[in-house]
Amino acid sequence: MKFRNIFLAGLSAVALASCSDYLDVDAPSKLPPEYVYTDKQEMRNALNGVYAAMLSNDTYGQAFLEKLCFNTDVDFNVTSSENASATGYRRYECTSAGGDIKKAWDALYTAIERANMLIDGIQTSEIYDEEDSELMQMLGEAKVLRAIFYHDLVWYFGDVPYSLLPSYKNEQKVYDIEDRAVILNDLIKDLEGVAKFMQLSSNQGFTDNVQRISKDMAWAMIARLAMTAGGYSLYPEGGAYGTMRRTDKFDYKEDFYKKAIDYCDSVVVKGGHSLNLPYHEVFVRECNFASAAGDDVIWEIPFGSQSTGSIGYIHGPKMDNVEGRTPHNWGKASGSAQLNALYRFMFDEDDVRCQFVNQLWSYNQNGEATFNSSGRSNYNGKWSKLWNENGLGATTEGNTGFNYPYMRYTDVLLMSAEAENEYYGQPTQKAIERYEMVRKRAFPNNAIKQRYRGDMEHDAFLKAVLDERMFEFAGENMRWRDLVRNNMLNEKVYWTYIRYFAAADGSSGYKEYVAQYDHNDGSYYDSRWMDKIYYLNNVKNSEIPAAERWTKEKFPQQSPNLSVVYIVNPYSMPAKGDEKIKIKVNGKDTQVGGVDYMNWFNADAGLPQDYFLNSLHGYIYGDMGGNWIINNGTPERAPEPSEYPTADQLPTIRYILPYPDAVITRSQGKYKQNYGYK
Helix, strand or coil, rough: CCHHHHHHHHHCCCHHHHCCCCCCCCCCCCCCCCCCCHHHHHHHHHHHHHHCCCCCCCCCCCCHHHCCCCCCCEECCCCCCCCCCCCCCCHHCCCCCCHHHHHHHHHHHHHHHHHHHHHHHHHHCCCCCCCCHHHHHHHHHHHHHHHHHHHHHHHHCCCEEECCHHHHHHHCCCCCEEEEHHHHHHHHHHHHHHHHCCCCCCCCCCCHHHHHHCCCHHHHHHHHHHHHCCCEECCCCCCCCEEEECCCCCCHHHHHHHHHHHHHHHHHHHHHCCCCHHHHHHHHHCCCCCCCCCCCCEECCCCCCCCCCCCCCCCCCCCCCEEEEECCCCCCCCCCCCCECCHHHHHCCCHHHHHHHHHHHCCCCCCECCCCCCCCEEEECCCCHHHCCCCCCCCCCCCCCCEEEEEEEEHHHHHHHHHHHHHHCCCCCCHHHHHHHHHHHCCCCCCCCCCCCCCCCCHHHHHHHHHHHHHHHHCCHHHHHHHHHHHCCHHHHHHHHHHHHHHHHHCCHHHHHHHHHHHCCCCCCCCHCCCCCEEEEECCCCHCCCCCCCCCCCCCCCCCCCCEEEEECCCCCCCCCCEEEEEEECCCCEEECECCCCCCCCCCCCCCHHHHHHHHCCCCEEEECCCCCEEEEEEEECCCCHHCHHHHHHHCCCCCCCCHHHHHHHCCCCCCCCCCCC
16 A cells, blocks of 8 residues: 555544644643553554644645745745735735744644654653664654654744653643754754664665655755754844844854765765656656655655645646536646746756746636736646646546655755855865756756856855756745855845846846846846747647657646647747747648737836735835835835845845744743744
8 A cells, every 4th residue: 555545544543632732832732641652553553643744735735835935036926915914925024913824833833742742652662672673763754754844843933942752741831942953953963863773765675665754864854954054044133133144052064064964975875866867757757646766756745645735736837627627637726836937037048947847828717728928927837737647637626645755866966065065165076066966967968058167166156056956946945945044035035026127127227237147147138038929829739840849858748638838939039020920730830929928017107017016025125106125124225236235235034934923822921023023
């Protein structure tokens, strides 16, 4: 039986009942203090309960990939409102009353309580034996899961209530707030102690491969924890919203970046992973419940088949239904986890990831392929219900059951490159080789446009690595974290606003500054940002000439049974300019007209449309007077792009969320809001 299918059927009644009240940190567990595990089957059932705790749409099933995946130059959600929003998480504004914050907090602490109970139960059981490989493997899986939950808590909330004991063993009713670096350091030591007892995913006896946590996943998670602990983050002191800094409780290089180097090395040397599959195949397989062991995916969250998770429903092109049905067998999709419209112009030519990930059309209620003419954001084609060969059914919506790759080998390779560069102060040969391993897969025809040069020093190589992560992890809730870790989030969000503004207002003259910032070439976007795009809606792929047809090599079209939009010039203006263009469709010349594209200017107001003035409203926005405002507790005028402002010249960006109101109330004065939240 597949690992994912045993969760809901095999959960222990004790494990489920014990966690239902653990939502506000201070509620005691229902598990009797005298209860101990007496056999491995009870432990297996409880472990299933810990895994099942992460399947909620309030966290990994949806929210972390959509509502709480913040706007950057990669992931993007457009918003036209000029008013502050209590739930505007994606545009860096919210209040402590936001319901999604409370749901995520509750779900993560519920999961932590389940993990704490199981870990304590195993370690105090009369059958506990470090020589028992099966028991120690279960203990290791539970500890890695607990580390994942805490890791996301500190990313979203900074310093948080912390305990590694189940609530019924805690003397304190309200847990103390602990420094995030201390939490992460504890978790690293915890995983180091147990990882040696776990099994490698390449071991012949290891079952369920990428759907189950292995020793190599434990090593990779140690590296990720270390990178987070050693990187920058927002602390509450200084300024209205706090200050970006590294931890002052540890030596970030020796205690964390060196550890990341060592554990990345362990995965690379001993983990048995490769990048043999084409990039798109990694995700297409997930949409067909057929992930490959030993390749890119180290561990994926195992959602229940067509019962949990919205991967591929919030991703991929939007598909409308009518009266609960679609006219095809793939069902409805929201396409709500979208990408920055200008992200695709950041890629080098011939990078296969660009055409695979950036989706430019959707399907209406009649199943017709229709060009996304507004173009304010693009659909993320990395996952899609349409990748499933047979379809999930015409009446289906969410709960696809597609797994999500929480840890990939490419992440380990790029963490290794980043950590080596930071630790040694320059790129080592190992760092360069691992960076190039990732990049080479994106250019299977060896047509690599090199972003790394042999004379690069620390800062230039860091930019190259972060660019590679930008292209590699779209839709995986990575970009804002990568930028925070390197104290670049405020700078990149500033340029994201300017980039959209420059594209919307062609007369502003800002395009040159953006192109210089992005590509060191002020004319780079002159031939790439187009005023007009030529396309033909709803064409059967088989009717397009073979040389120009979307194929798995050129663009892995989701389904051969659905029509496509034939786009003549997806990335630049065609040589014929504004002339009418003819293409052969089903052997006949067919005239293709152009439509205005990037038509994002409001001529009446003399400004870009509201979507581009307000989609980053919590940090930077434009007012009706044409001013750019940065929110740093009090509004201040944003610098001009001609100044090329850097992170240390720009105000702090408040990405950390407030504690939920209910948590503050229940703490009876022990907890308080920071970062300017009230």
